[in-house]
Amino acid sequence: MLGSHLAGLRGGLEAALLVGVLAAWWGAGRSGARAPGRRGGAVRKLWTGAAAAAVGALAVGWVFTYGTRELTPEALKVLGGVLSVAAAGCVTWAVLRPDGARGVPAGAAGFLVVAREGPTTALFLWAAVSAARDEAGSAGPLGMVLLGLGVAALLGWGVHLGVRRLPEARLRAVAGGVLAVVTAGVLARGARDLQDGGPLGGLLAGRAVDLGGAVAPDRWPGALLEGVFNVSPDPTVLQVAVWALYLVPALVLALAPVGFGRSVPVGVEEQKRTDARAGAGGGAGPDADPGGPRSAGGRRGGGGADTDGERLRDGPRRAGGRADGDPR
Secondary structure, three states, rough: OHHHHHHHHHHHHHHHHHHHHHHHHHHOOOOOOOOOOOHHHHHHHHHHHHHHHHHHHHHHHHHHHHHOOOOOHHHHHHHHHHHHHHHHHHHHHHHOOOOHHOOOOOOHHHHHHHOOOOHHHHHHHHHHHHHOOOOOOOOHHHHHHHHHHHHHHHHHHHHHHHHHHOOHHHHHHHHHHHHHHHHHHHHHHHHHHHHOOOOOOOOOOOOOOOOHHHHHHOOOOHHOOOOOOOOOOOOHHHHHHHHHHHHHHHHHHHHHHOOOOOOOOOOHHHHHHHHHHHHHHHOOOOOOOEEEEEEEEOOOOOOEEEHHHHHHHHHHHHOOOOOOOOOO
């Protein structure tokens, strides 16, 4: 019974954490605030992609459980490895690019994060369903698997709410660090799956360290470590190398004060749009009086100067002062 529960927990925990933190990353920075415009659309696409992957994984698991074809362990490992590498690429783009929701579709990130572990978990779930339907079987394993998935979903939702409560400056640092650490494990696990499935074969396949019972997957601590960080009791040299080579630069770039987003501050672009609106509203039309005042808003003074537009354009320049000491 405990093994079924921990299997469901491991299968859902990593996906729940990644989706929850990504939703906070692309969503609002404070609890209760609504994600504006494009960021809100990215969050909706993220959840939609995750839901589509869950439904697709259940369908694939049903086909290979009750159909005439079987999914071999090697093919399942290769599929998981490919999906792991693709999911790590999407999450990495989101971490390194503040506007990552535009560069990489958020729906694809949600889909890949859930799909990488989905087929394995779905096969285990349908096996539990088959055991529950058997006259000699029991519904206990199925209930424990569902309980594990429910606990994983609650933990992911709790992390999402906790990250959203952080101030905007700390949210970027904390969420970026969490995403970098979890994604490093995803990529390392993908490399291990590709080794076990055959494509990478014996490349650096020696055991790097023997953690033994410290992270046994049949116990709660080991299940949590494997579900969150993909820590296995017998990591290979390639697995550890991929993990370290990804994690160190990813953490540096995610926590750096200057990222790889737009170099122009948002306030500058807002000022440009304000200038454009002021210029369009203050420009003289074909029937306008070039010298007289305007009664609509007093925008044009007696000398023909667009005082409102000049005030908007000169505001940022006055804030910084002039280089020659003239306070005007």
